[in-house]
Amino acid sequence: MTVRTGVASGVRGTARITARGDGRGGTVLPVLDGEGPIVPRRTRSAGAGARVTLVGAMSGPLGGDHLTVEAASREGARLQIGSAAATLALPGQSKEAARYDVRLTVGDASELHWLPEQLISVRDSDLRVTTRADLAASASLVLREEQVLGRTGEEAGRLTSRLTVRRAGRLLLDQELSCGPGAPGGWDGPAVLAGHRAIGQLVIVRPEFDQHRPGPALLGETASLTPLAGPAVLVTAVAPDALRVRRTLDEALRTLT
Amino acid sequence: MSQAALLVLADGRFPAGGHAHSGGAEEAVKAGRVTGAADLEEFCRGRLHTTGLVSAALAAAAALGLDPLELDEAADARTPSAALRVAGRRLGRQMMRAARSAWPDPSLDQLAAARPKGAHQPVVLGLAARAAGLGARDAAYCSAYECVSGPATATVRLLSLDPFDATGVLARLAPELDLVVREAAEAAQRAVADGVDELPAASAPLLEVGAEAHAGWPARLFAS
Amino acid sequence: MHLDHSHDESTAVSADAHRPDGHRRALRIGLGGPVGSGKTATVAALCKELREELSLAVVTNDIYTREDAEFLLREAVLPPERITAVETGACPHTAIRDDISANLEAVEDLEDEIGPLDLILVESGGDNLTATFSKGLVDAQIFVIDVAGGDDIPRKGGPGVTTADLLVVNKTDLAPYVGSDLEGMAADAKAQRAELPVIFQSLRSDVGVGPVAAWARAQYAAWAASA
Numbered sequence: 233m234t235v236r237t238g239v240a241s242g243v244r245g246t247a248r249i250t251a252r253g254d255g256r257g258g259t260v261l262p263v264l265d266g267e268g269p270i271v272p273r274r275t276r277s278a279g280a281g282a283r284v285t286l287v288g289a290m291s292g293p294l295g296g297d298h299l300t301v302e303a304a305s306r307e308g309a310r311l312q313i314g315s316a317a318a319t320l321a322l323p324g325q326s327k328e329a330a331r332y333d334v335r336l337t338v339g340d341a342s343e344l345h346w347l348p349e350q351l352i353s354v355r356d357s358d359l360r361v362t363t364r365a366d367l368a369a370s371a372s373l374v375l376r377e378e379q380v381l382g383r384t385g386e387e388a389g390r391l392t393s394r395l396t397v398r399r400a401g402r403l404l405l406d407q408e409l410s411c412g413p414g415a416p417g418g419w420d421g422p423a424v425l426a427g428h429r430a431i432g433q434l435v436i437v438r439p440e441f442d443q444h445r446p447g448p449a450l451l452g453e454t455a456s457l458t459p460l461a462g463p464a465v466l467v468t469a470v471a472p473d474a475l476r477v478r479r480t481l482d483e484a485l486r487t488l489t
Numbered sequence: 490m491s492q493a494a495l496l497v498l499a500d501g502r503f504p505a506g507g508h509a510h511s512g513g514a515e516e517a518v519k520a521g522r523v524t525g526a527a528d529l530e531e532f533c534r535g536r537l538h539t540t541g542l543v544s545a546a547l548a549a550a551a552a553l554g555l556d557p558l559e560l561d562e563a564a565d566a567r568t569p570s571a572a573l574r575v576a577g578r579r580l581g582r583q584m585m586r587a588a589r590s591a592w593p594d595p596s597l598d599q600l601a602a603a604r605p606k607g608a609h610q611p612v613v614l615g616l617a618a619r620a621a622g623l624g625a626r627d628a629a630y631c632s633a634y635e636c637v638s639g640p641a642t643a644t645v646r647l648l649s650l651d652p653f654d655a656t657g658v659l660a661r662l663a664p665e666l667d668l669v670v671r672e673a674a675e676a677a678q679r680a681v682a683d684g685v686d687e688l689p690a691a692s693a694p695l696l697e698v699g700a701e702a703h704a705g706w707p708a709r710l711f712a713s
Numbered sequence: 714m715h716l717d718h719s720h721d722e723s724t725a726v727s728a729d730a731h732r733p734d735g736h737r738r739a740l741r742i743g744l745g746g747p748v749g750s751g752k753t754a755t756v757a758a759l760c761k762e763l764r765e766e767l768s769l770a771v772v773t774n775d776i777y778t779r780e781d782a783e784f785l786l787r788e789a790v791l792p793p794e795r796i797t798a799v800e801t802g803a804c805p806h807t808a809i810r811d812d813i814s815a816n817l818e819a820v821e822d823l824e825d826e827i828g829p830l831d832l833i834l835v836e837s838g839g840d841n842l843t844a845t846f847s848k849g850l851v852d853a854q855i856f857v858i859d860v861a862g863g864d865d866i867p868r869k870g871g872p873g874v875t876t877a878d879l880l881v882v883n884k885t886d887l888a889p890y891v892g893s894d895l896e897g898m899a900a901d902a903k904a905q906r907a908e909l910p911v912i913f914q915s916l917r918s919d920v921g922v923g924p925v926a927a928w929a930r931a932q933y934a935a936w937a938a939s940a
Contacts, residue, residue, distance in 0.1 A: 394690060396566075403566040406690040416542075416691070417665060418535025422522035423513060424693040431694055448571050448701050453520070456701035461565035461574060468569070470694050504812035509802035583814035646803045708777055712800040712815075 242296025242326055247272050249301075251282050253308020253342070260309075270299055272313075281310030286348065288317060293332055295324025295358055304337040305344040305371075312345040318380075319351045321359035321389055329358040329390075336364065338371035350378040350430075350474050353412060357389030362396070365435075369400040373437040373464075374489060376481060380474045381411060381429045388412040388429070397435055397464070404462045405435060425470060428454065432477035434467040436488050441465070446488065455480045457488075494621040497591065498614075499631045501638060506583030510576060511643030511711035512536060512636060516699035518647045526654040529644050533637040533662055539693035541636035542669050543567050544611040545629035546688045549677035551615025552628035555685065557600045557608060563685040564609035570697040572704035574609075576713035582607030588617035596620060629673040633666050643711055732824060739770070739830035740936040741820060742929060743809065743846035745873055746857035748839030751883040751916065753781045755857055756836050758922035759929060760790035767831040767933060770795040770823045772816060774808050776838040794827055805838030813850040820850075832933055842871035853932050855925070859883040864893035867901035875905050879912065879928050886915040 245268015254260045259282040266272050270286050277283035286301065293299050305311040321330060332351075338344045346365070353359065367373055377395060381388030390412040397405040409431060411419045418424055425431070441463035449457045455469035455477075465488065469480040497503065514532065517523040523532050547560055547567075568574045585607065589597050596616055600608055607613075611632050618628035641655045672689070679687035700713060732738045744752045753773075760769055769791060773781040775798055782798040785791065799815045801808040808816055820833050835851055837844060846854045856877035858866050861884055867874055874880060880902055888895050895913060902911045912924045 396686075396690075403562060403686075405569060406563070406566040406686075407569065407692040408690040409692055409694070416538035418531050418533075418538055421531030421535040422517050422528055423532045423535030423696050424539060426522050426695055428695075448704065450698075450702055450705065453702075454695065454698055456570070456698040458569055458571045458697070458701055460569055460571075461562075466569045468694050468697050470698070502811065504814055506812060506814045508804055508807050508812055509800050509815060511802070579815075579818070582818060586814050586817065643802070707779065709800070710777055710803045712802065 242294060242298060242324060242328065242330065243269060243292065244298050245269050246300040246302060247286065249284055249303040249311070249313065250306065251304070251309040251311035252306040255308070259311060268299060270301060277312070279310070281312055281343070284311065284313045286313065286315040288315070288319065292320070292322060293330035293359060294322050294326070295330050296326030296328040297324065298331040298333075300333045300335070302335045303344065303346070305339060305342045307339040308341055309339070310343045312347065315348040318349040321351065321353045321357040321391065323354065323356035323358070323389065329360050332359060332361045334361070334363040336366070336373070336375070338365065338367045338373055340368040340370045342368070343372040345374040347374065347376045350380050351393075352380045352383060353389040353391040355382055355387045355389055359389065359391050361391070361393040363394070365397045367397070367399040367437055370439050371399070371437070372439065373397070373435065374485070375435040376432070378430065378432040378474060378477055378481070379409065390414050395433065395435070397437065399437060399462060399464070402462070404437065404460055404464055405466065428470040428472055430471050430474040430477040432467075432469045432481050434481045434484055435464060437464040439463055451480050451484060457484060491622065494592075495623055495627045495631070498618060498621060498623070499634060501642065503587060505587040506580050507635060507639055509712045510580065510639055511647070511713065512640040513696045513699050513703070513713070514640035514643045515647055515709060515711045516703040517695075518644065520699065522695070523644060523648075525648070526650060526658055529641060529650070529655065530658045530661065533640055533658060534665065535693055536640065536696065537633060537637050537662060537665060537669055539691040540696060541633050542673055542689050542691050544636055545633040545670055545673035546676045546680075547609065547611040548615035548618065548628040548632035549625035549674045550680045550685065550688060551612045552618045552623065552625045553677050553681050554619065555677075555680060557596075557612050557616055558603060559685055560612045560615075561604065561608045563688055564612060567690050567692070568609070569692075570700040572700040572713065573697065576700070577609045578604075578607035579712070580607070580610040581613040584610050584613040584617065588613065588620065592617060592620040594620035625677050626670060626674045629670040629677070630666070633669050633673065637662055637666070647710065732821070736829060737940050738824060739820070739833045740933050741833045741835055741851040742932060743835045743837060743851035743854035744857060745809065745837040745840065745844050745846060745854060745877070747841065747862055750839070750857045750859040750862060752836050752839070752857045753784055754916055755881065755883065755914070755922060755925065756834050757785055757788050757790045758916055759834060759926055760785070762922055762926040763832070763929065764791060768829065770827065770830050770833045771797070772819045772823070772833060772835045773798045774801050774805050774816065774836060774838040776801060776803070776805055781836060795823070797823060801838055805840045806844035809835070809837045809846045809850060810844065813847045816850050832929070842866065842869065842873050845872045845876060852936065853878040855879045855881055857881045857883055860885055860888045860893040860895065860898070861891045864898050867898045867905060870905045874902070877909070879910050879925070880906060881925055882911065882913045884915060885913045886917050
């Protein structure tokens with residue numbers, strides 16, 4: 233399935249992960265399928281849940297590539313997915329944008345933690361990311377996304393990232409960030425990023441937030457926690473570098489879970 | 490029905506509460522990100538292409554007759570900041586009052602009854618435009634313009650900025666406003682065919698974070 | 714799922730005398746006037762004087778801080794849920810005259826949340842002599858000036874001095890110290906206002922806010938009788 237078929241079309245590849253409860257409080261992984269440059273590996277888990285680490289078999293995505301991760305945490309499962317290293321969006325020979333689509337499904341009484349490392353938008357790259365999470369009414373989700381605009385001292389590539397979270401069929405969060413050369417005007421100005429080079433978001437959906445949602449809070453000068461219009465909160469952080477964004481998100485994650 | 494209704498709806502003096510909101514400018518000024526006309530222009534440009542585009546598309550979709558409650562939910566999802574949702578609904582309620590006086594229409598009454606504390610402002614604005622006999626592009630123009638004229642006016646007060654400079658900023662943004670309105674109206678058309686997920690969701694992290702900061706201030710000139 | 718909004722009755726369109734549920738709404742009295750003339754002190758005194766006999770609430774239109782609302786809260790003139798503040802975007806007169814929507818929502822919300830009220834006092838942010846309340850917002854308005862702000866104010870007139878239902882000349886106890894001519898002010902006010910009432914007030918005197926409270930009582934009686 234991982235075939236570099238030529239300059240124009242790029243690589244197609246899909247990683248599939250399915251977890252389900254084993255009925256005894258544990259989680260099994262009936263599907264762990266890595267056809268493509270992203271390979272999911274089961275790693276040791278601290279608790280009852282399953283842990284999967286995405287390993288990049290090659291550096292990418294390059295221009296023209298289209299990578300997909302499909303992960304499902306079915307009823308009763310507890311699944312945590314991380315990645316072994318940051319993902320680099322790189323320029324390819326193709327003039328086409330690269331695509332990276334993440335599809336997450338979380339069933340009833342199930343929990344998914346999607347905690348990949350940063351996505352780094354390298355100079356002259358062009359990547360469109362879509363992340364969609366579909367949750368059942370009693371599902372829980374912890375989702376982290378971090379974007380870094382350029383490696384140290386480097387100009388950013390072009391990056392568009394849309395994050396959509398749906399719960400019980402209703403839209404809970406829909407946000408798109410577009411930045412880098414050629415992005416709509418003002419992306420680096422005082423309303424949007426103001427020169428910051430790292431952006432992070434942490435979404436936490438928990439059914440018990442229906443009764444007790446944490447209130448809004450500032451987490452430093454350029455980060456905040458806000459309750460969404462449903463049993464969920466969003467932490468948004470921007471900072472000069474990825475380390476500072478991660479610190480803010482980690483701190484928030486500790487206090488919220 | 491008259492095209493001039495657009496002037497009534499877009500008038501900065503239309504009594505719908507906008508004068509008390511800075512569109513994030515007050516926070517940006519205090520944080521030192523906006524210190525003069527050049528910053529204001531970049532601030533407005535960023536706002537126009539993010540929250541401005543989203544609002545304009547929501548307004549256009551409402552003007553095309555999409556279910557306002559569904560659009561209201563789409564607006565909630567596209568407004569993660571709780572402070573901005575509160576401000577948006579408050580302004581929507583104020584817009585509703587003015588619109589029902591200006592262009593009485595059962596569609597406005599229905600939405601007012603379903604959302605007594607206010608639907609999101611762009612949705613009400615779009616419905617008002619429809620009640621006034623205006624089209625999707627008109628609604629998008631109103632919404633997009635308001636999203637930059639609000640911060641520009643507020644910054645004149647906040648920084649004692651030369652009002653001619655602020656007006657110059659708005660004039661220079663006009664061609665981009667045309668583009669945003671076209672994009673918003675096209676997205677609204679797609680939403681009619683394929684559902685509200687077609688609407689844009691462009692976001693501005695610092696507007697979101699800044700809105701939460703601003704809402705916590707003990708002293709401020711503007712409500713948002 | 715959507716926790717941000719509740720579903721109760723519909724909102725009113727304008728300043729109708731009745732609420733959407735058919736009940737008669739509260740009488741609304743506006744208090745306007747220049748900065749420092751004693752509007753907040755007068756509101757506080759009125760609340761203390763009238764709170765036993767009328768169900769009261771206050772809306773403040775602070776210019777910058779929530780100081781006016783907080784003063785009233787600190788003085789405990791009313792329970793906190795009966796005091797609310799409106800933000801005015803650096804333009805206090807706009808919020809009471811040109812675009813009254815935020816103030817209308819504040820008064821409606823007070824009645825929705827704490828039940829039927831008899832009287833709501835709407836205090837303007839301190840402004841200039843031209844600031845008056847819209848008739849769409851209040852049923853009657855009091856313009857508060859003070860002797861220390863210059864005894865030529867009544868002569869200069871302006872919409873507040875000329876047309877307010879009641880003109881209060883405040884801080885009369887200071888007149889000897891600032892050299893204000895109270896008789897001259899009274900004559901000028903009479904010339905500007907013809908039959909409209911003027912009350913000279915010192916909140917430090919024994920009568921205090923009594924005459925203004927009596928005027929407010931009469932306004933309420935007329936409002937109640939017209940139901």
